[in-house]
Structures are given as C-alpha cells and as structure tokens.
Amino acid sequence: MKSEPRTYVVTGAASGIGAATADLLAAGGDRVIRCDLRDADVLADLGTREGRERLAEGVAAASGGTVHGLVAVAGVGDLSPAPVRVNFFGTLATLDAVRPLLARSDRPRAVVVSSLSAVVAADESLAAACLSLDEEAAAEAAAKVVAAGYGHTVYPSSKLALNRWLRSAAVSPDWAGAGIPLNAVAPGVVDTETARKFVFGDPAARELVETMMPQPLGFPGPVEAVASLLAWTVSPGNAFMTGQILYADGGAEALLRP
Template structure:
C-alpha cells in the first residue's frame, strides 16, 4: 500500500521541507503537483485572496478535480503580518479550497506543517483574531506585536492558531464524516536553508534557539525525517488518525512539557 498511483499536492515545494517531501513522494512513484511562489508547477502567492483562488483553480485544472493527498507546507517566519496571512489564512484556504478534490478520492488524507515553537511563545491577540477568522484584525494584531518589539512571537502565534483550528476542523462533517483524516506535523529545528539564514549560521542566535528548543536527538534535525513523516501521514496507511499534532522535534516537546 504505497504512494504509487496517488496524486499529491505539496505547497511550499520549492525549498526546504516542501521540496524534500515532494522528492520523497516522487521517488515512491507518486504524482506530485508542486506549488510555491517560484519554481513550481503552480505558482501562487497564498498571502492574497487572489493567489489562494489561483491555487485552487490551477490544481483543479491539472488534476481533473481529484487529489489523494494534500501536504500544506508553505510558510514563512518573518516578523510581519504576511506570516499570519500565509501560515494561518493561506494554509486554511488551501485545506478548505482543496477539500472537495480530496472528498472525490478513495483514500484522501491532508496534513499541514505546524511548528514546535507554538508551545514556546504566542500572542493571544494574534491567535484569537485568527480563530475568529478575521484576517485584517489578525494582521493588525501581528503589526502591533512587531511594533512592540515582539515580532518573534508572530510565527509561533500563527502556528498555535493553526493547531487549534485544525483540532476542531478535523472532527467536523466536511473532514471526518467525509473520511478525510486531517493532521499536522510540528517539526523542531531542522537543517534547511531557511533555518541557516535565519539563525543557524550565527553562533549566538543558534545557541539561544537550541537552549529554547532543546533537541536531545540532535540539533538541527534531519529534513528527510520530516518529509517521511509527512508522506506517511498523507498516505493510504494512515486511515485512523485525525486531529493530531505530531511533534517531530528530537524530543524537544517532551523536554519542555514533561
């Protein structure tokens, strides 16, 4: 029961975890529709309503309206309201927009990428605005956090809101009753180009991050491990797990929440 003859959509597929996941699935014989803002089969900016609509229409056109798996990886970690627009609203627009294509498949699965950082820090104003589905209020709250010198909490806040939305949504008729497991994978710090640019290449910042998110199995972790877990979660064998946040973080969550 493998990935062959299944069609997957992967967002954020041009780099990092998304690229590794697309490669993993392709190597297993699956058809992968890669989506990103560059170097992809479908080029769309998920921070905008127009980009979200374009993603759905282009994926529908390319797949004939049926997909077996959806892996929503696209995200950024900038101290900016764009982070909330992409990580929360763009991800939900992707999941909800492509849900009818999943419902048309025999063994549909969906998984989003969260983050270990959601348990480390968050701004409840950003989280609450997200969960009330008020994108402009959430963007305003994110801007307020940045102006208050708390820009670093925008990313984890977007992921915490995503976790809470997903736990609720997974149980609703559109997902569970339709037979579509919906889960999230929450990586710790893994060895991606983005992580290197953001903090791994700077010794002082690297030390701070590794102290805040201790990973007994290694820091940073391997990207391939995240890709394999995402592929399994979106694969046919995962028929009975839904609404879960899977921490693939080298033991950090267990360390921080013993």
C-alpha cells in the first residue's frame, strides 16, 4: 500500500542525474521541489551567498515548512575554484538550510552526490583547506592550484572534502541525533550531457578517463542506475544506514581499492 506522498527537494534538477532523480521521485507520486540555475521551481546559484539565501527562502516557501527528503546533486566540474564554492560550501549550505525542514517531517532522509574521482585525483591539501570551513581561504587555495596548472584536481578535491565532512556530520546530534540519515552516492562516469561534452567528444580524454576509472560493468554507466540509488536513500525504506559513501561506479572503486 502506497504511503502518503512525500515532499522532496532536489538540487541540480534541470539536467543529468538531478533531473533523472527528480523525474523518478515524481513518477512515484511524490512532490518534488526542483532547484537549479534554470528550468526549476527555485532558481539559485549555490556558489554565492545570495544564491544560498534564495534557495533557503524558496524551499521554505514552496514546501510549506516540511521536507521529507533532500537530494543534493548540484555541482560544477570546471577547471576553476568554482567547485570548492558550489560542490562543498554550497552543498553544506543546502544541508544546513533544509535540515530544520527535514526535522519537522516523518522519516526524514538526506543524500548528497559525491564522485568516484575523489578516489583517483584529489589533492589532500585542498581537501583539508575545504574542511577548515573557511570558504575564502579554501577558494584562494583552489585558485593557486589552478594557477599552477592542476585545475583538474579541484573538482575531486571538493568531493573528497565532502565525503570526509559527511562521515563526521552524519553521526552528529544534528543528523543522526535528530533521526535524519545522511549519506552520499558517488557515481562513476555515467552518460550525462556534461560527460558527453567533456569526455566522450575527445577520444584522448575518453581513453584517459577509462584508464583512470575502469568500470567493469560498462563505460559509461546509465544515469537511471544512479538516480534509483539516490531515490532509495531518501525513501522510508532506508531507515538504518547513515554516514555511508555508496559507489555507483560499475565496480571501479573495488578495482582501484581492492
């Protein structure tokens, strides 16, 4: 028997994994508040303080004050300091804004999107800079990494920092103590518009990525498989798992870290 409809917030919902997850949740009869830079119910740039405030205000208004599940997908992958601001600090701001709304609901859940790339290409010092929780200092550190020619490490470093923050926060009074499971899903390379633009269109780039992140179950992977895992983590059925990084990567993490 289907339970009462739940209200979900999905960031990064205009395309890719976010859109697929939002569509899947909506198809199940639940209400979805879509957040993104465009084509969404709440328009907000998570790389800025103003955008984060708009997200908090928009979600509070659209939800009526109660949210059952948060799926934080929004992120950027360009070779600039932006991933630090959006992927790490923007995600933390989203979690902070939505947590009180989750706490008012029955069987609340939250999940963030990480990345397999955190395993293979992250910069430990940049991840540590993020975990200092000083956004301006972390962005400055990222700018120095980019200037030194290592901009490709900023995205995975932001995800590594997110993983480490989550492992600690998930079991804290704010989350587990409030009865809110908080987890991460770390996809490998899946068939999104972004991957087609930056990876599949360049044979050399594709070969490099396939070598760094081998996926025994296929390259690229299906977006729908990641969306279904995200949807399950915020479902009532996920009642006893928290603080976990779930690799939806076709087996790559098992190969890289046997």
